[in-house]
Amino acid sequence: MRLRVFMLLGDAALVNLAYYCALLLRFEGSIPSKYLYGYLDVALVVTAVSLGSLYVHDLYNRIWKYASTDDLLAIIRAVTVSTVGVAVIGYFSPSPLPRSIPILGWMFNILFIGGSRFVWRLLVDRLSEPRQTVRARKALIVGAGDAGATVARELRHHRAAEIWPVGFVDDDPGKQKMQIFGLPILGTRDDIPRLVQQHGIEEIIIAIPSAPGEVIREIVSICKATPAKLKIVPAVYDLIDGKVTVSQIREVELEDLLGREPVSIDMEEIAGYLGDQVVMVTGAAGSIGSELCRQICRFHPGRLVAVDFSENGLFELEMELKESFPQVPLSVELADIREKRRIERLMEEYRPAVVFHAAAHKHVPLMEIHPEEAVKNNIIGTRNVAEAAARVGVKTFVLISTDKAVNPTSVMGATKRVAEMIIQHLDRVSDTRFAAVRFGNVLGSRGSVIPVFKRQIEKGGPVTVTHPDMVRYFMTVSEAVQLVIQAGAMARGGEVFVLDMGKPVKIVDLARDLIRLSGFEPDKDIKIEFTGIRPGEKLFEELLTAEEGVTATRHRKIYIAKNNCIDTETIEMMLGELNRDDKFSNADSARDFLSRFVPSYRPYHKHVAATRSFG
Structure with a gap:
C-alpha cells in the first residue's frame, strides 16, 4: 500500500512536469503568464484525470521488476485516454490552452511515466543480478x-x-x-x-x-x-x-x-475425446502405459482408471500422478486382464468412454520359452478387455501393437497379430470404434536394449550385440504416446495405424554411441561382442506386410495400413478355441494355435527344448 501511494505521488509530479515541459517546448522556453496560470487553474483536474486513467488500466497493480512491452502498451493506452480528457478540459477551460499542448503532453507523459517504470526495472535488475562467484x-x-x-x-x-x-x-x-x-x-x-x-x-x-x-x-x-x-x-x-x-x-x-522432429498434435481434437471423459489404461504401470497416464492427465479427463497387475508399479504410479496432477480424479485397480470376470466388473463399474489397452507380455526371447503365457496374456487378455469394452458401450478402444506383428517369426509378434485380428473383428460386430497402433522399439523402456547396454558398460563390458547387421526402428516413449493419443482421436473404427518411425538404426551403432557417451572408446576401453540372432528375432522389422500398403492421414507421421480381409468364420473359430479352458495348458498347444491362425509364424522347438533343459 505504501508503495502504491508513493507511485501515485510520483506520477502526479510527473504528469505536471510533462505538461510544464510541453508548455516550455511550445513557447521555446518562455511561457507567457496567461498560459502558465491557465494551466495552473486546471492542473488539479488534469492530475486527477491522468491518475484515474492510470489506475483504471491497472498500472498500480503490476510488479515493475518484470516490466515488459505489454506494460509499455498499457501505459500508452492509459496516457492516450487521459490526453483525450485533458484536451476536452482545455477546450472548455476559461483560459484555453494551445491545441498542441495535449499532443506534446502525451509524448512527455509516455516518456516520463514509461521511463520511470523501466528505470526502476533496470535498477532492480542491476542490484539483484548475481555476480560470478569463485565456485561458479x-x-x-x-x-x-x-x-x-x-x-x-x-x-x-x-x-x-x-x-x-x-x-x-x-x-x-x-x-x-x-x-x-x-x-x-x-x-x-x-x-x-x-x-x-x-x-x-x-x-x-x-x-x-x-x-x-x-x-x-x-x-x-x-x-x-x-x-x-x-x-x-x-x-x-x-x-x-x-x-x-x-x-x-x-x-x-x-x-x-537419435533426435527426431518434434511431434505436432491437434490439441483441440484430442481434448474433444479425452476431456471430461472416463479414460481407462491397461498395463498402466509399464513404460507405455505410465506415459499414457501422464499425457492423458494433461487433457483433464473426468476420471483416469489405471489398471495393472504389478502391485509395486501401480503404487508408484499412483503416488506420481497424485503429486503431479492432483486435480484429476484417479482410480487405480490391481487386476489381471486374463481374469474375464474381474475385467467385466471393472468395465461395468467405470463405464469408460476411451480405453487404451497397453497390457502385454513383450519380451521376445522369454515368450519363445513360455508361448502359452504369451497367448493367455496377449490374446485372451486382449479379447477379455475388448469384449468387455464393447459390452458397456466404450466409444473408442485403442490397442497398442508392435512392428513385430508384421510377418511374425516370434511368439510375441504372432500373439500381437492375433490381437489385431480380434479387435478388427469386434469393430465390425459392435458399436465401439476399435483401432490398433503399430510402432517399433521404445527407447529406454523396461527390458529394452539400452538399459541392458548401460548395465554392461557399468560392469566394464563386454557389450553384447546379437548381429552386426541387426537394425531396429526406435522412438522415444513421449513421442510414441503423443502419436498413439492422436491416432485415437482420428480412429473411425477398424484401422491399424502405423507410426512413421523414421530411419532404422543399427544396434551396434547404438552400442558404440552409448559407450562414447559413458566416457569410453568402443573396442578399446569396452569390447563389443556378437552373440548371434536369438530365436524369434529378425535382422530387421517391418511395419507393413506386402499386402497391406498404407493410406496417408491428415497427420504426416501417422498412416493407416490397408485392411486385409479377415474371414469372419476363421475368427469365430479362433475365438471358440480361446474359450476352451484346457486349450493352452502347454507350450505345444500354444504354438500349434499360432501356426494355424498366423501362417507366417514358424515355431522354434529346438531352441526351446534346449533352453528348458539347461536354463
Whole structure:
C-alpha cells in the first residue's frame, strides 16, 4: 500500500512536469503568464484525470521488476485516454490552452511515466543480478536461439545453478559477434575446442531442442574432444509446456543422438475425446502405459482408471500422478486382464468412454520359452478387455501393437497379430470404434536394449550385440504416446495405424554411441561382442506386410495400413478355441494355435527344448 501511494505521488509530479515541459517546448522556453496560470487553474483536474486513467488500466497493480512491452502498451493506452480528457478540459477551460499542448503532453507523459517504470526495472535488475562467484563453473551455450537465450537468462538469475554463462556459439553467420543479454556469440561449433581452452570452460550446454539427431551427434563429437562436461536441453516433445528451465538441463543421452522432429498434435481434437471423459489404461504401470497416464492427465479427463497387475508399479504410479496432477480424479485397480470376470466388473463399474489397452507380455526371447503365457496374456487378455469394452458401450478402444506383428517369426509378434485380428473383428460386430497402433522399439523402456547396454558398460563390458547387421526402428516413449493419443482421436473404427518411425538404426551403432557417451572408446576401453540372432528375432522389422500398403492421414507421421480381409468364420473359430479352458495348458498347444491362425509364424522347438533343459 505504501508503495502504491508513493507511485501515485510520483506520477502526479510527473504528469505536471510533462505538461510544464510541453508548455516550455511550445513557447521555446518562455511561457507567457496567461498560459502558465491557465494551466495552473486546471492542473488539479488534469492530475486527477491522468491518475484515474492510470489506475483504471491497472498500472498500480503490476510488479515493475518484470516490466515488459505489454506494460509499455498499457501505459500508452492509459496516457492516450487521459490526453483525450485533458484536451476536452482545455477546450472548455476559461483560459484555453494551445491545441498542441495535449499532443506534446502525451509524448512527455509516455516518456516520463514509461521511463520511470523501466528505470526502476533496470535498477532492480542491476542490484539483484548475481555476480560470478569463485565456485561458479564457466559454461558455453551451443545455440543462440530462443532456447539458448532462455538458458542464459535462467543461469544468470538462478543463484543455485552455480554455473556462469560465458557466451554462445552458433553456426548462423548473421549472429557472429552479436550479443544476447550482454553475452557474446564467440564463434561456430568448430570453434568449441579453442573456446574451451581460451575461456576455461567447464560445461557445454547444447540448447537446440529442435535439432535433428545428426546435428546433435556432430556437436557431441566435437565436444568430446574437450575436457568440458556436456549437457543438453531436452527435445521439444520432452518439454511439458515447451519452456526451458534450469532444472530441465540434463546429461546428454542416447535419445538425443537419435533426435527426431518434434511431434505436432491437434490439441483441440484430442481434448474433444479425452476431456471430461472416463479414460481407462491397461498395463498402466509399464513404460507405455505410465506415459499414457501422464499425457492423458494433461487433457483433464473426468476420471483416469489405471489398471495393472504389478502391485509395486501401480503404487508408484499412483503416488506420481497424485503429486503431479492432483486435480484429476484417479482410480487405480490391481487386476489381471486374463481374469474375464474381474475385467467385466471393472468395465461395468467405470463405464469408460476411451480405453487404451497397453497390457502385454513383450519380451521376445522369454515368450519363445513360455508361448502359452504369451497367448493367455496377449490374446485372451486382449479379447477379455475388448469384449468387455464393447459390452458397456466404450466409444473408442485403442490397442497398442508392435512392428513385430508384421510377418511374425516370434511368439510375441504372432500373439500381437492375433490381437489385431480380434479387435478388427469386434469393430465390425459392435458399436465401439476399435483401432490398433503399430510402432517399433521404445527407447529406454523396461527390458529394452539400452538399459541392458548401460548395465554392461557399468560392469566394464563386454557389450553384447546379437548381429552386426541387426537394425531396429526406435522412438522415444513421449513421442510414441503423443502419436498413439492422436491416432485415437482420428480412429473411425477398424484401422491399424502405423507410426512413421523414421530411419532404422543399427544396434551396434547404438552400442558404440552409448559407450562414447559413458566416457569410453568402443573396442578399446569396452569390447563389443556378437552373440548371434536369438530365436524369434529378425535382422530387421517391418511395419507393413506386402499386402497391406498404407493410406496417408491428415497427420504426416501417422498412416493407416490397408485392411486385409479377415474371414469372419476363421475368427469365430479362433475365438471358440480361446474359450476352451484346457486349450493352452502347454507350450505345444500354444504354438500349434499360432501356426494355424498366423501362417507366417514358424515355431522354434529346438531352441526351446534346449533352453528348458539347461536354463
